[in-house]
């Protein structure tokens with residue numbers, strides 16, 4: 507078992523959740539607000555310290571099963587028509603990683619109605635308490651997305667929730683919510699730009715840290731959320747991670763650095779969760795307005811990863827993958843001397859993966875075509891020639907990773 511690192515599980519999930527918080531209106535902090543409301547409920551219900559962390563962690567990633575703006579928009583209605591798809595997808599994702607397994611069921615049932623009529627067949631007390639809390643607080647957040655002062659709307663929101671007591675929601679939880687809803691601070695917290703610090707304050711000292719394997723597992727989940735944004739990027743992040751790790755190994759990085767390259771590869775496009783679906787799904791060339799939006803994705807990856815302690819290398823290797831040696835890349839315009847070796851390898855791994863992958867509108871390219879494009883980019887001083895040579899020297903191994911990655915069933 508790898509050593510535990512000085513990274514707290516809740517901080518890691520909280521940072522990653524920011525990428526999931528993007529919808530067509532920008533970063534809406536939906537997950538953070540639901541997590542904060544859930545903690546208010548936990549205090550009111552006097553839940554034990556052991557119940558706090560799973561409740562918080564599942565609340566902060568409860569919609570992990572929905573990647574597209576389209577699906578997120580469908581969840582903005584108070585009564586969601588067929589919410590089960592994202593619940594099941596979220597369940598499967600979390601169930602695939604040991605440290606998140608205990609959260610899988612909570613996420614699976616987070617739209618279950620108290621009076622039954624759920625896909626799960628569950629009703630009443632048989633629905634996990636944390637799922638019932640998230641369902642109620644999630645719907646409160648949906649109702650509170652109105653212009654104007656939130657305190658002007660609170661009575662109306664509380665009445666709406668009360669009207670669904672015993673049908674959608676657990677009556678005991680509706681009573682608890684009605685009590686805490688009297689606190690102005692709860693509503694003001696929901697409109698607070700500094701919600702992150704409010705969350706940390708409420709969570710107190712939460713000692714659960716993660717190890718290298720767990721970081722990799724959680725990053726694997728997020729790579730699937732990222733790739734779920736578009737059918738064009740099916741397992742792209744996983745392939746980039748595998749190729750980047752191969753290059754790291756061949757270049758002489760030690761085991762820990764190779765692992766960090768793998769994690770950086772999984773997360774390199776994290777910021778794509780902020781890009782409108784139709785741009786990522788556009789088969790043709792992007793116009794300048796669309797391209798300018800695409801350019802924000804590595805900036806967002808950078809901002810989100812900078813919230814995680816000990817992620818300095820991972821962040822620069824992940825976020826600089828569109829920088830170029832001649833300083834004409836984006837978004838930092840870093841030139842060669844400022845581009846770490848890991849970032850240069852990531853750039854090559856990303857281009858190679860994109861070319862070798864099949865896309866709905868074309869097959870993966872041949873070795874000749876890929877070699878031509880890569881060496882052309884070396885000539886224009888976009889990417890590092892030595893790294894391209896390294897890749898070409900191990901071409902078969904790199905190409906085989908496509909079969910392994912694409913053929914592999916999700917675990």
Ligand SMILES: [Fe+2]
Nearest residue numbers: 568569581616
């Ligand atoms: Fe949901």
Ligand SMILES: [Fe+2]
Nearest residue numbers: 568569581644
């Ligand atoms: Fe939600």
Ligand SMILES: [Fe+2]
Nearest residue numbers: 774775827828
């Ligand atoms: Fe990218």
